[in-house]
Amino acid sequence: MQTLKILYNQIGQYKPAAAATPLLTALEVVTDVLIPYVTALLIDRGIMAANPQAVCKYGLLMVAMAFLSLLLGIAAGRVSAYASTGFASNLRRAMYRNIQRFAFSDIDKYSTSGLVTRMTTDVNSLQNAFQQILRITVRAPFRLLLSVVMCLVIDPRLSLIFIIAMAVLGVSLYFIISRVARLFQQVYVKYDELNQRVQENVTGIRVVKAFVREDYENRKFAQAADALYQLYTKAESLMALNHPVMNMVVYGCIIALSWWGAHFVVDGTLTTGELTSLFTYVMSILQSLMMLSMIFVMLTQSAAAARRVSEVISQLPSITNPAHPLTTVADGSVEFRQVRFDYEVPSNLHPKREATGSRRSALYNVSFKVGSGQTIGIIGGTGSGKSTLVSLISRLHDTAQGQVLVGGHDVREYDLTTLRNAVSVVLQQNTLFSGTVLDNLRWGRSEATLEECREACRLAQADDFIMDMPQQYDTRIEQGGTNVSGGQKQRICIARALLKRPRILILDDSTSACDTRTDALIQRAFREQLPQTTKLIIAQRISSVQHCDRILVMDNGVVAGFDTHEHLLANNALYREIYDLQTQNTGDFDGKLRH
Numbered sequence: 001m002q003t004l005k006i007l008y009n010q011i012g013q014y015k016p017a018a019a020a021t022p023l024l025t026a027l028e029v030v031t032d033v034l035i036p037y038v039t040a041l042l043i044d045r046g047i048m049a050a051n052p053q054a055v056c057k058y059g060l061l062m063v064a065m066a067f068l069s070l071l072l073g074i075a076a077g078r079v080s081a082y083a084s085t086g087f088a089s090n091l092r093r094a095m096y097r098n099i100q101r102f103a104f105s106d107i108d109k110y111s112t113s114g115l116v117t118r119m120t121t122d123v124n125s126l127q128n129a130f131q132q133i134l135r136i137t138v139r140a141p142f143r144l145l146l147s148v149v150m151c152l153v154i155d156p157r158l159s160l161i162f163i164i165a166m167a168v169l170g171v172s173l174y175f176i177i178s179r180v181a182r183l184f185q186q187v188y189v190k191y192d193e194l195n196q197r198v199q200e201n202v203t204g205i206r207v208v209k210a211f212v213r214e215d216y217e218n219r220k221f222a223q224a225a226d227a228l229y230q231l232y233t234k235a236e237s238l239m240a241l242n243h244p245v246m247n248m249v250v251y252g253c254i255i256a257l258s259w260w261g262a263h264f265v266v267d268g269t270l271t272t273g274e275l276t277s278l279f280t281y282v283m284s285i286l287q288s289l290m291m292l293s294m295i296f297v298m299l300t301q302s303a304a305a306a307r308r309v310s311e312v313i314s315q316l317p318s319i320t321n322p323a324h325p326l327t328t329v330a331d332g333s334v335e336f337r338q339v340r341f342d343y344e345v346p347s348n349l350h351p352k353r354e355a356t357g358s359r360r361s362a363l364y365n366v367s368f369k370v371g372s373g374q375t376i377g378i379i380g381g382t383g384s385g386k387s388t389l390v391s392l393i394s395r396l397h398d399t400a401q402g403q404v405l406v407g408g409h410d411v412r413e414y415d416l417t418t419l420r421n422a423v424s425v426v427l428q429q430n431t432l433f434s435g436t437v438l439d440n441l442r443w444g445r446s447e448a449t450l451e452e453c454r455e456a457c458r459l460a461q462a463d464d465f466i467m468d469m470p471q472q473y474d475t476r477i478e479q480g481g482t483n484v485s486g487g488q489k490q491r492i493c494i495a496r497a498l499l500k501r502p503r504i505l506i507l508d509d510s511t512s513a514c515d516t517r518t519d520a521l522i523q524r525a526f527r528e529q530l531p532q533t534t535k536l537i538i539a540q541r542i543s544s545v546q547h548c549d550r551i552l553v554m555d556n557g558v559v560a561g562f563d564t565h566e567h568l569l570a571n572n573a574l575y576r577e578i579y580d581l582q583t584q585n586t587g588d589f590d591g592k593l594r595h
Contacts, residue, residue, distance in 0.1 A: 006310040007126070010094055014086035021080040021134040028072035029139055031065050033146040036280035038062050040154070043273030076135060084131035091123050095312045103319040104396050110312070117191045118312055122305035129302035136291050144288035147281045154274045154281075158260060162285050165253045169289050172245045176238050177296045183235040187304075190228040197221045246290050253282045319398055325415035329422040330407040331372035332503035332534030334393060339366040339402035341388055362388045364557045366402070370550075372503075375527065375535040377545025379578065380554030386538045389554065390506045393536075394423040406504065424497035426510040432481030432489055437466055438473045440492060444499030456498040459525045461518050462491035487518065494522065504534045519544055542579050551575070 011018055038061055046055035099107075099115065110118075151159040201208060201217050208217055257278060264270035341363040363385045370376050378386050391397050392404045395411045404411050411419060424444070432440050441453045448456075450473065457463040465488055469475040481489045490510050497505060505526070523544065526535055539545050546565040553561035553568065553575050561572040568575040 002314070003306050003310040006314055007091075007306060010090040010313070011083070011087050012090050014083040014090075017079045017083040017086070018130075018134060021076055021083060022138040024072050024076035024079065025135050025138045026142055028069050028076060029143045029146065031069040031072065033143060033150060033284070035062055035065050035069070036277040036284075037150060037154075038065065039280070040271070040273035040277035043276060044271045045273075048272060080131050080134045083134060084127050087130050088123050088127035091126065091309055091313070092119055095119055095123075095309065098313055098315060098317075101317040102315070103317055103398075104391065106315060106318055109315075112196075114195075114308075115312065117195050118305075118308050121191050122309050125302045125305040126309060129298055129305075132295060132298055137295055140288045140291035140295065144285055144292070147284040147288065151278060151281050151285075154278060155264070155270055158257060158264070158270075158278060161253055161256045161260070162282060165249050165282075165286065166289060169245065169249045169286065172241075172249075173289070173292075173296075176241050176245075180235050180238045183231055183238075187228065187231050187235070190224070190231060194221075194224045194228055197224045246286065250283065250286050253286065254279070257282060319395060319416070321416055322413055325418070326409055326413050327415050327418050329414065329418060329503050330409075332422075332532070333372040333405075333407060334370040334504065334534060334536070335403075335405040336366050336368050336389075336392075337403040337405070339392065339404060340364050340400045341385075341392065341397060342400040361400070362557050363392075366557075366559055368552060368559060368562050370534060370536070372407075372534055373532050374550070375537065375548045377548035377551040378536060378538045378554065379540070379542065379545055379551060379575075380560075383556075384554040385557040386554050387508055390425065390508060390536055390538065393504065393506065394420050394425055396425075421500060422503040423506065424500045424502035424504070425506045425508065426490070426494050426497045427508050430490065430493035430510065432477050432484070432492060434477065436471075436474050436476055437469070437492065440477055441473075441496050441499060444496040445501070448499050453495070453499065456495040457492070459498055459522075459529055460491045460494035461521050461525070462488070462495050466492075491518075491522075498530075502533060504536065505530065506536045506538075508538045509540060510538075516541075516543065523547065542582055 038058055042055060042058035042062065045051060046058055095115075095118065148159070148162065151162055197217075197220055201221070208214060257275075261270060261275040261278065265272060265275055340361050343362050366385075366389065378389065380386050388397070392399060393406060393411065395404075395414075395416065398412065406414070406419065406422070433443070438450070438453060441456065442448050444456070445452075453473065454463055457466060466473060466475070477483065481492075484492070494507070494510060519541075520543075523537075526533075527547070535548075537545055537548060542565075545551050548565070550562060550564055551568055552559060553572060555574055560574050561568050563572070569579060570576075
């Protein structure tokens with residue numbers, strides 16, 4: 001019932017059209033069902049009675065009814081198409097809007113391919129189902145009922161043939177539908193897997209070609225496609241039984257009706273016109289039953305889609321605004337007070353970390369304070385909690401315990417838009433979107449002028465290579481930034497973040513693709529040109545953070561040190577080991593240490 005309520009609410013402004021469709025369809029059915037009855041009158045009172053006036057009267061009446069039925073059918077079709085496409089559009093908008101509100105933990109519940117399938121295949125299935133519900137689910141049962149009534153009115157004795165035929169056909173269709181329904185419930189899972197294969201291959205096509213894994217990827221895709229093929233083949237094979245069963249019942253009814261009807265005509269208890277109309281009604285009854293069987297299959301198939309779509313629409317974001325949010329961030333100060341953060345993963349994945357049930361602590365008892373305008377380096381091995389730490393500042397995640405303060409207030413007290421506008425985050429794997437360089441830069445601030453964009457790019461060491469591009473700032477960036485290098489992409493993303501004029505700037509290993517000289521120039525520009533902005537720099541290279549005011553050393557989710565480069569080098573064994581490894585091997589640190 002909850003799923004139906006969610007879907008009903010998405011009909012929205014199309015409810016009048018949705019309500020008009022069944023009414024128009026019902027009127028169309030009434031007109032259709034009455035035409036055979038008028039045909040019987042034309043035969044009995046016109047043709048058999050050799051009455052030209054009756055032939056003209058009933059003939060014109062049939063033409064008028066047929067024309068009216070045509071108009072009603074066209075109107076019902078147009079209105080149902082308008083309502084169903086509008087309903088599908090509302091579903092997609094509702095899903096997309098809600099996905100934009102998801103926290104990282106909410107997004108993790110769904111695979112990317114699963115969300116794509118829900119917004120395309122699932123919604124298309126619901127659109128078709130809704131259109132059929134508006135028309136066929138009214139047309140088929142109403143036509144069936146009226147046809148049975150007309151048969152009873154014409155001759156109750158012969159109506160027993162239809163009732164027996166309906167029972168036989170109903171049992172046969174139930175047998176088919178009950179088995180087909182289970183197969184269609186598995187189809188959408190296979191669609192997710194197929195879309196995942198395609199998405200992974202297209203996204204990572206350079207890696208696939210670099211490792212000559214085309215044949216391997218082809219086999220993976222073939223397996224997913226074959227699984228979907230097998231399910232559809234089974235379902236369609238069972239559904240194909242509908243037609244021969246229908247033919248058997250129809251021919252049986254025609255034979256029985258011809259045999260008994262002929263006897264009744266000879267006896268004078270049934271007219272030729274009535275027998276003719278009964279033949280029409282038997283076909284109408286059995287076709288209605290066939291349509292109902294297809295509706296049941298379609299509804300069963302779309303029920304799984306309905307649950308999947310409503311699940312996304314009804315998903316409540318785990319991070320929301322408070323009742324009376326703060327709308328101003330006073331300064332860029334940051335403070336962590338005994339912060340713990342848990343991921344929802346099996347507890348046995350990392351036995352060294354405290355875990356409760358299926359959750360484990362990625363950060364444990366983290367406390368430190370950063371003054372506004374300071375530059376803080378953050379260093380540690382993979383999985384030490386660096387990225388998780390900074391994600392709490394802009395409230396992309398919420399703490400399990402403790403507080404994160406920005407500008408002297410708990411981040412949970414701020415309006416989310418206000419907080420995230422005050423905190424710019426540049427990720428290592430940041431994304432560029434289709435459009436010009438200028439379009440991508442203005443994601444940081446849509447009203448930024450060209451000169452403001454250029455100034456941000458100068459700070460990020462991006463202006464020189466952009467000006468060397470064929471159309472400079474109007475050069476088009478391909479999807480995913482495939483026509484720029486990794487270092488160029490990172491510098492454009494840094495410039496984009498600077499355009500927000502943030503209180504806090506977070507660089508999450510975002511100069512890893514830049515050479516050492518460019519990295520040093522970026523760091524110097526930040527120190528000289530952004531004195532009021534708090535800068536948190538995650539890096540693998542000590543050279544990227546050694547000039548910071550202080551350096552935060554993370555190890556296995558806890559703070560292993562927080563001091564200047566010189567003091568850490570003298571007093572912190574972990575930091576000194578990282579430094580020795582990098583200065584001796586001239587490499588980055590990304591592994592376990594012996595401390």
